[in-house]
Amino acid sequence: MIIPTFDDMLTAHERIRPYVHETPVLTSSFLNELTGANLFFKCENFQKAAAFKVRGASNAVFGLSDEQAARGVATHSSGNHALSLSYAAGRRGIPCHVVMPHTAPQAKKDAVIGYGGQITECEPSTTGREAVFAEVQERTGADFVHPYNDPRVIAGQGTCSRELIEQTGGLDAVIAPIGGGGMISGTCLTLSTLASETAIYAAEPEQADDAYRSFKAGRIIADDAPVTVADGLKVPLKDLTWHFVSSHVTDILTASEQEIIDAMRLIWARMKIVMEPSSAVPLATILKNKEVFAGKRVGVIITGGNVDLDKLPWMNS
Template identity: 75%
Template sequence: MGMELPSYADVVAAQARIAPHVHRTPVLTSRMMDEQAGASLFFKCETLQKAGAFKARGAANAVFGLSEAQAARGVATHSSGNHGTCLAYAAGRRGIPCTVVMPRTAPQAKKDAVRGYGGRVVECEPSTTSREAVFAGVLAETGAEFVHPYNDKRVIAGQGTCSLELIEQAPDLDAVIAPIGGGGMVSGTCLALSQAAPRVRIYAAEPEQADDAARSFRAGHIIADDAPVTVADGLKVPLKALTWHFVSRHVTDILTVSEAEIIAAMLLIWKRLKIIAEPSSAVPLAAVLKNPALFAGQRVGIILTGSNVDLDRLPWQQGA
């Protein structure tokens, strides 16, 4: 296959490497939400992670695993927001340059966050084609180390540390569900739980309007959409070879939800858990609420992936 896959040992090593740079995030519960779902829900709050997203884990693992020679050239990536923000955060912690190619349509809050951590933003059109073309120019200009948002063994191993924490904090789970775009978090979850808790079923959740992972899962090969449109802006990117390896082998099912269901779940998280969650984070809860028979009476871990939302443009205020 020609791919260098991350191992469970890489996840364990990542946990030690990133410990000084990330939070061990809390797990929250809500009796009212349990009643609504007909299941016991355990929310892993990566919304409270450094830089506001789980991607601080993978970014920190990649940045702090670089040799001095690699680090001196800096790091670069393309991102709709959270990975770029988290890479800029990790690079800042190590004192090295970071360049992020971002769609011009990305939330201003996410662009501001990258710059706030000392990163440089280069804008592209909101399509995979434009993103990759602009990024190639950045790499040629800087010679930086490319840290892919998800198709990177260092990043996947870092994301796997989230599930290791979750099963310690909420033992005896029947299932874990996370949002899927490029599949970094889901792949890390598969990598970690297939070894540490193999009886736990792993689900992924995706917007109906950006359902390329679900269609790939049904077809048995990667199907990539170039520029899907969804309120869940962190889930617009396609699977790649590394993440497909884990998704195709370890995921039980990929569930899809509508835009209205995403927004309703996001509002429910804000109201009941009293925390900020961005639309992408709400997709798994929306999927659990949409499929009550699938999760009835079970202990379900829900990974809330990020909290980087534009507070001046909340989706329930947009008539979306």
């Protein structure tokens, strides 16, 4: 297992600068009053490909040798990593092969195709995804860029919290969603060196709470096919992300489906920004655990904005 370092993050930041945005940090006096905390929202929904994952994907793609790049890249993803890798591969002019569950949001499939990615569909389970991917990789010989259990990807994701700390001048805590743990791992990688006094929280849906249960048990517990509105958070931790989560995360907090939908709608209504359900989980857990964050300066990473506008979750709730 290759564990990325703080220097790897710094190298990644220089490598990806031409291909990503330094996203803005927004605040809301209404949400500050509601939570009792000073919240600083890092808006990766305004990122290239509308997701933080373009950071890690770009670091992996542009770190390949010309010989490696000629064979292209491949991955399996429910959406944001798929379209982010397709974006990065398109910028380098190399092929990108993506295995996606057939249940992935159409908006994300359309984005992959729009960036030039080639989709192979699979069943919406970890086992189904990995089986189909093995066939695709064998056929193409492409470089596997794992959505999160990849040191290149984690180093790239760590650039987000570096910007956040520099933009805010320091924080008491940072909270981000957790699925496979790529963003949280990058946050741990960066903050453990840059701002070791900053507490790191992960936010997870109750209906896909394998990271929460893993954290409490002290070992990885994986669910194969959880069902939640937060479609980006259905995947389990792996050995590399578990290393960071088990070493550096202060706590993992969970929220119900309705709490996630309510928080998503609140941000849309009050901050006027488009973000996907996975991105609403941190605010949902802050609202549920106000005493944890009261009076503190809290960075909240809004991880993406790829949402199907024809199927907004409150349309049916």
